[in-house]
Amino acid sequence: MKNKRMTLRQKRAITGLLFILPWFIGFLVYYLKSLIHTVQFSLSNVQIAETGGYTTKFIGLENFRFALLEHATFNQILVDSLWSILIDVPFIVFFSLFIAIMLNSKFKGRAMVRAIFFLPILLGSGAVQETLQLATENIQGGAASTVAELATSSGVNVDYFLNIFVEIGLPKQLIEYLTGVIVRIYEIVRASSVQIIIFLAALQSVPASMYEVAKIEGATTYETFWKVTFPMVSPLILTNVVYTIVDSFINSEVVTTAYDIAFTQYNYGLSSAMSLLSTIIVCTILVIVGALITRKTFYYN
Template sequence: MKKGMTLRRRQALLGISFIFPWLCGFVLLFAVPLLQSIRYSFSKLNILPGGGYELESVGLSNFRYAILTDATYNRLLTEAVLDMVINVPLILFFSLFCATLLNQKFRGRSVARALFFLPVILASGAIAQAELAGLINMTGSAQAAEELAESSALFDTLPFTSLLLDLNVPMVVVDYLIGAVNRIYEIITSSGVQILIFLAALQSIPSSMYEVARLEGATSYEIFWKITFPMVSPLILTNVIYTIIDSFTNSPVTETIYNTAFQSLDFGLSASMAWIYTLTVGLLLIGIGYVVSRRVFYYH
């Protein structure tokens, strides 16, 4: 650092030198590949025998193929989006519920906390893959394995369903509830980080607020909706985004993208599939972020 620079300028240089490793990595390993991937998605990529490759421009045909011709891509993408639409509210509700539970004082709280965060440690794509493969092997068919995995909750929902239908609860709601019960394992295991974030938010609420509310004679129910909920609401947005990204990083769609590239060796098609996917996720994030952020209460 030379003398004669103003403090401000020196600080700026220092700041840039702190983020320099990241900046290098970002340019070389994120921005450039990102642009290249756009280019690939519009071209056909031929690997040359020497190890290099050449591009052959094909216009929009990769995108057209992915959306219109490919047998499964379309269906997988819509399924992934629908799955997310069902799962995100459930995960949010469940994790906020768990966080409020774990924030209370009771005996064995530290054990309960340790257990609730165990899924964060154990969530692994490899294990899920191996388990599914094991089931396929056992039943002899992918379809049967999938059904078996779904029903492995071993909870008979049929009487429950007919009870609800007899009560004239609309079919859509019943479907949703039954789905939620059947997904309970999936939901519990994928809400670890969300519980952590909510728990941290709950603990940052000043206790004086609760004291005042108690003195004014508010009930616990009122306190939850008038203090706790607004105070954690900014974190709802964070959690929604985290959940969406998380649910999309390990989905059948990404598997298809991977297989298209490295098994059928169609790199261009894979890149265009990835871009369709990215755009879908991006649009969803923007839409949901916009809706949620308008309802969020910011304390500061």
């Protein structure tokens, strides 16, 4: 019995490893292999054989060079996507926190409103969306996107009203900015529905006694928010920032481009290089953002 005199620290380390063991095995079996494949693909020229299967020829960093320097649009798409991610994230996080606080207060019909805010998760992606898209494409010959379908829900001629505003003499830029925001609002609501639910859970795990204390001590609503609510939900602000970044990255054009290159042009090498590049960049952003936010985050210990 050599291990009989293990220190508590060692014991805890082993228990911790046991806790993550199932995940770790899964990572080794499913992800590591895929990662190695992807790296290998990105460094080589992949040819699909006629008989099925594929052959790879090592070509070094050629794919990366092509993606960054020669591909017509990849550069632009990458920068644009990252830029819009960085702009959207703070807005989405604060918007969802705001809505979550509203949904957490007591009012009539709260359950119904919560259910409504839950709907975009169902409608925004996956099978239901694909089905609706397919249904409209059948009619309009593939030209219609779901967004167009969604926009026709009201029978109001929007252009007419916009023209009125232009004729009144409001600056055109202002109108364009405002309509831009309004057009995107469905996007924003859709993109923040998951965050709203995460924040709701966080808000509900704040002990009610804390608010009682704050009230007795005479704190205003404003103070209560910044001194009680905000620190208590701050661990999940990080979660939400991470989720928002990842979600907008997954839905961004970079990923679609890489997907298209792999599955319509069958250029697996280039596609892997693009995926790797963007994944590395996003991971770096996540690490930096995580480090910045963690310093401001309140943990009990």
